[in-house]
Amino acid sequence: MDRIPILKMGPFLLVTIQVDMHDRLAMMLQEDLTGRIAAGGATGVLIDISSLEMVDSFIGRMLGEIAGMSRILGAETVVVGMQPSVAITLVELGLSLKGVRTALNVERGMELLRASVDESEATYGGPGSQR
Amino acid sequence: MAAQAHNAERLPIRAQEDVVLIRQTVRDFAKQLGMSLVDQTKIVTAASEIARNTLIYGGGGWVRIEVLESNPRRGVRLIFEDQGPGIPDIERALQDGFTTGNGLGLGLGGARRLSNEFEIVSRPGEGTRITLIRWKL
Amino acid sequence: MNSTEASKLPEILRQYEAEILSEWLQHQLSSMKLRSSLIREADLREQSRKFLAHFGHAIRSGDDIGSSSWAEVRELLADLSRTRARQGFTPSETAAFIFSLKKPLFTRLREACGNDIESLAVEIWALTELVDTLGLLTAEAHQRSREDVIARQQQELMELSTPVVKLWDNILALPLIGTLDSERTQVVMENLLQQIVQTGAAIAIIDITGVPTVDTLVAQHLMKTVSAAGLMGADCIISGVRPQIAQTIVHLGVELGSVATKATLADAFRLALRRLGATISRTDPAR
Numbered sequence: 034m035d036r037i038p039i040l041k042m043g044p045f046l047l048v049t050i051q052v053d054m055h056d057r058l059a060m061m062l063q064e065d066l067t068g069r070i071a072a073g074g075a076t077g078v079l080i081d082i083s084s085l086e087m088v089d090s091f092i093g094r095m096l097g098e099i100a101g102m103s104r105i106l107g108a109e110t111v112v113v114g115m116q117p118s119v120a121i122t123l124v125e126l127g128l129s130l131k132g133v134r135t136a137l138n139v140e141r142g143m144e145l146l147r148a149s150v151d152e153s154e155a156t157y158g159g160p161g162s163q164r
Numbered sequence: 165m166a167a168q169a170h171n172a173e174r175l176p177i178r179a180q181e182d183v184v185l186i187r188q189t190v191r192d193f194a195k196q197l198g199m200s201l202v203d204q205t206k207i208v209t210a211a212s213e214i215a216r217n218t219l220i221y222g223g224g225g226w227v228r229i230e231v232l233e234s235n236p237r238r239g240v241r242l243i244f245e246d247q248g249p250g251i252p253d254i255e256r257a258l259q260d261g262f263t264t265g266n267g268l269g270l271g272l273g274g275a276r277r278l279s280n281e282f283e284i285v286s287r288p289g290e291g292t293r294i295t296l297i298r299w300k301l
Numbered sequence: 302m303n304s305t306e307a308s309k310l311p312e313i314l315r316q317y318e319a320e321i322l323s324e325w326l327q328h329q330l331s332s333m334k335l336r337s338s339l340i341r342e343a344d345l346r347e348q349s350r351k352f353l354a355h356f357g358h359a360i361r362s363g364d365d366i367g368s369s370s371w372a373e374v375r376e377l378l379a380d381l382s383r384t385r386a387r388q389g390f391t392p393s394e395t396a397a398f399i400f401s402l403k404k405p406l407f408t409r410l411r412e413a414c415g416n417d418i419e420s421l422a423v424e425i426w427a428l429t430e431l432v433d434t435l436g437l438l439t440a441e442a443h444q445r446s447r448e449d450v451i452a453r454q455q456q457e458l459m460e461l462s463t464p465v466v467k468l469w470d471n472i473l474a475l476p477l478i479g480t481l482d483s484e485r486t487q488v489v490m491e492n493l494l495q496q497i498v499q500t501g502a503a504i505a506i507i508d509i510t511g512v513p514t515v516d517t518l519v520a521q522h523l524m525k526t527v528s529a530a531g532l533m534g535a536d537c538i539i540s541g542v543r544p545q546i547a548q549t550i551v552h553l554g555v556e557l558g559s560v561a562t563k564a565t566l567a568d569a570f571r572l573a574l575r576r577l578g579a580t581i582s583r584t585d586p587a588r
Contacts, residue, residue, distance in 0.1 A: 053188065055184045056183070056216070087187060089209050090271055117491060118201040118204070118205040119205060122202070123529070124529045124532070126270055126274035127273065128270060129531075135534035137498065137503070141501070
């Protein structure tokens with residue numbers, strides 16, 4: 034079975050979800066990501082979902098869990114590029130993705146990650162503007 | 165008023181991959197009907213939730229996807245059927261946060277919010293049929 | 302046309318098509334004081350000629366008006382009504398097209414029936430029913446196209462009335478004016494979210510100073526929009542919140558904790574700038 038590739042860019046892990054994932058594929062991504070973070074080094078995870086035409090409660094939950102787990106493992110997660118129609122639908126569905134940081138695009142997401150790294154190096158305080 | 169259904173397609177729900185195929189098929193139906201992107205996304209997401217429920221709680225089943233014509237409205241109707249254990253307390257199952265599995269408990273209630281019409285018929289021990297309709301505005 | 306005797310109408314139409322057409326045209330031209338500003342005589346002649354040809358054909362089929370033999374007649378009438386509705390004809394002027402056909406046809410029928418009053422009555426009744434049905438079709442089609450025009454104008458108005466403006470780098474504003482119904486709010490909000498993606502703006506200010514009242518449904522839409530923008534990675538500030546509207550929102554019990562609200566657009570703008578790390582300072586006022 035295919036897996037969703039995880040790229041490493043400096044201290045950050047980069048995932049671009051481009052396929053309509055079935056649940057097992059989503060779970061594998063979650064395991065792969067947390068595995069990679071636990072293996073060491075990564076301080077940030079960026080997940081680009083701009084090609085996703087739909088996020089249902091399962092994928093939404095997965096995104097939330099990745100953010101939660103990676104935070105425990107010392108990495109900040111940013112989900113970027115959610116389409117307006119997907120966002121409107123998620124809100125209607127009742128999912129707010131609490132604890133997941135978001136950004137409009139990859140560039141903004143990277144800025145956010147860099148800022149949060151600086152922040153946590155300057156102080157040992159918790160994450161910044163969490164949703 | 166008599167509603168007419170056509171272009172029906174019947175798909176099995178046996179595996180997780182089937183849920184993906186259902187999402188894509190529902191998307192095609194909604195697109196063909198000329199629904200707005202937001203409306204398309206809503207009905208596709210609702211389909212995904214119910215298809216997953218059918219798979220997990222109903223032990224698999226079938227979905228019938230069709231174009232519904234009820235002058236002057238047109239819409240997409242989805243009918244999910246399984247021969248699973250059924251839902252003993254439908255009201256409770258529709259509440260957000262209620263789940264017997266390990267999900268978020270947003271599936272049924274969320275899918276209802278994403279549909280214009282929503283109906284559950286369930287008999288314990290015999291199965292469940294969930295019908296949802298989203299009209300094109 | 303199911304009288305015991307076959308109707309004379311089909312034969313009349315075949316034999317006198319040209320004469321009926323010219324009488325009918327004359328009638329239309331004089332009685333409805335043709336709006337020469339709206340339609341040219343040549344066009345009217347062509348429409349009438351075509352209609353009469355199809356009409357005669359359908360009559361000769363002997364079929365019911367709902368059947369496929371009448372499809373061309375129905376289509377032609379619907380088409381004509383649509384065109385006239387758009388050209389600015391009133392419904393009666395539009396229906397006059399078909400009703401004015403009665404007189405020339407009645408005249409021919411009277412001639413054909415001679416002294417046979419009985420069959421003349423039957424013929425006239427059947428023809429009246431037929432023409433009336435066609436007249437109703439015309440009226441319905443006319444109304445439908447007026448409704449289409451109204452719907453299109455509403456759509457255009459909606460788009461015009463909700464401009465998303467750029468206030469600053471990364472700051473958008475949506476000044477809402479007028480009553481918000483649930484449908485308009487939805488369109489406006491989708492538009493805003495789309496603009497956020499297109500411009501890459503980090504902050505959107507929704508200003509509701511010009512909105513007289515906010516009902517529960519609209520307030521819910523506003524909150525949903527703020528949540529959706531948040532999921533996309535943009536912050537919303539709601540400004541122009543008057544006390545009464547604030548009450549509505551509080552009564553809703555929506556999570557307002559995460560939504561910034563300000564009394565004025567200026568306050569919201571200042572907050573937005575601060576969030577982006579920009580400040581406004583006055584240069585020496587003495588110049």
